[in-house]
Amino acid sequence: MTITTQPASSAKAICSRAGVRRGLLAALPFLLSNGVAGVVMGVAYRGVGLGFVPSVLFSVVVYSATAQAVTLGLWAPVPPIIPMAVACIATNARYLVMGAHLYQIFGKLRKRITLPILFLLADASWLMTSADAESNDADIGYLLGANVPMAVGWMGGTALGYGLPLAPGGPISVAAALLPAAFIVTLLPTQWRGARSVLPWLLSAAGALLVGSLVSPNWAMLAGGAVGTSFSMMRGDNA
Amino acid sequence: MPEWHTLAAIGVLGLVSYALRSGGFLAGSLMREGSALARFFQLAPGNLFVAFVAAACLEGGLASIVGCTASLTVMIVTRKEWAALAVGFAAAALVAGAR
Known part of the structure; x- marks a missing residue:
């Protein structure tokens, strides 16, 4: 019914510059939505007394809004690492499912190409890549390209938010938070x-x-x- | 200089996150082609799109519902993604500003 992604055996999976460019352009709106969300995260990190470097490092290394928000709630002067790791597993376990699905599309590619790209895997880039693989060649370059504006927005937004005297909220923040869902909505007619x-x-x-x-x-x-x-x-x- | 336990926490959470991102892909190689699980993953994306939007509307409230509805309507009518996103964004901002 919903998707015609071919099974791994018959799929022709590639990694092309054209795919990177296509994914990057398609995901440009996420520069704004992830940027605003990152700003909110930066403001929140400053609020709990975390320094600038660890705040940005958090968004670069963990790169997960849900896991970062949940573990922020557990933050203490000496962070409780095990409960935080458990919370991180609970909130990010969905990536296991996404990764298994991506194997159906990109399983034939070399792991030295696919595994580094997965470092920046996000809900929206996965959904976009799944839709793109239906109408074009399965191109992991598209996933890489789509990840870039999302990651730059999130990481840059965190740094910006930490440095600016901003408070979360307001109509623009609300509307920007909607953008990922609105983007997925635009994919629905093709499905x-x-x-x-x-x-x-x-x-x-x-x-x-x-x-x-x-x-x-x-x-x-x-x-x-x-x-x-x-x-x-x-x-x-x-x- | 950040304290060591702060860096340790960030490092552990980063490792856990990447292990989950790559673990599903690596486990996918164990999945038999044509199996029920493989078929499930091939059928899943469209349904996941709908569930993603429904969950976002639940979390974002009226502004998200109005924004998503506006985006969908414009996309169906114009088939132009940028127009759908712009109208959805504006509609959501208007609703959020009015409340």
Whole structure:
């Protein structure tokens, strides 16, 4: 139903400069959205008394808004490393699923090419790459290119936010936070498969809302997507 | 100079994050082609897009709902991504500013 990504055996996976350029241009709006979110994170790090260098280092090395926000809540003068690591695993476990899916697309490429690119894997770049692989050659250059504006925005935003006397909030911050979801919305028409998409999509949305409300927003996307995809599988849909 | 336990915490969290990012890819090589799990991953993206948007709307409230609806409408009508993003952004900012 939703995607026609070929299985690894028949897929022609490449890594091209054209793909890098295409991904970079497509992800440019994330420079703003991740930048604003990074600014908020920088302001928050300054608020708990973390220095400038560790604040920026956090965003460079960990590079995960959810994990950084959760571990920030656990911050103490002597950081509790084990509870922080557990929280990081809980919030970032979804990357395991994303990585397994990317293997379906890029499994034939050499690991020395794919593994470094995965350092900057993000929810949005994964979703964009999945959609791109449907309409173009499976090109991991696209993932690399899409990662760049997101990472620059996040890391640069953290540094900027730490240095500027800003407070989070305001209409522009709210609107900028929406951009990743709005970007994914623009991909939806390419995924529409007519009436066969209706039920799986409704189930996906309902599952996400339920899990987001009752369990955790971090798991809403995966849980909702799993519900809709399970229904598609039981119905016998083809990829 | 940052204290050693701060750097240790950042290092450990960075390692954990990268292990999760690369671990799924490495584990994917153990997955049999044509297996139920492989088929699941091929069918998943469209549903995940919808779930991602639903979760974002839940978290962002009315501004996100209005912004996403505006983006989707403009995308369907114009097929122009930049127009859809601009209108969605403006709609969300208007709603957030009005509240």
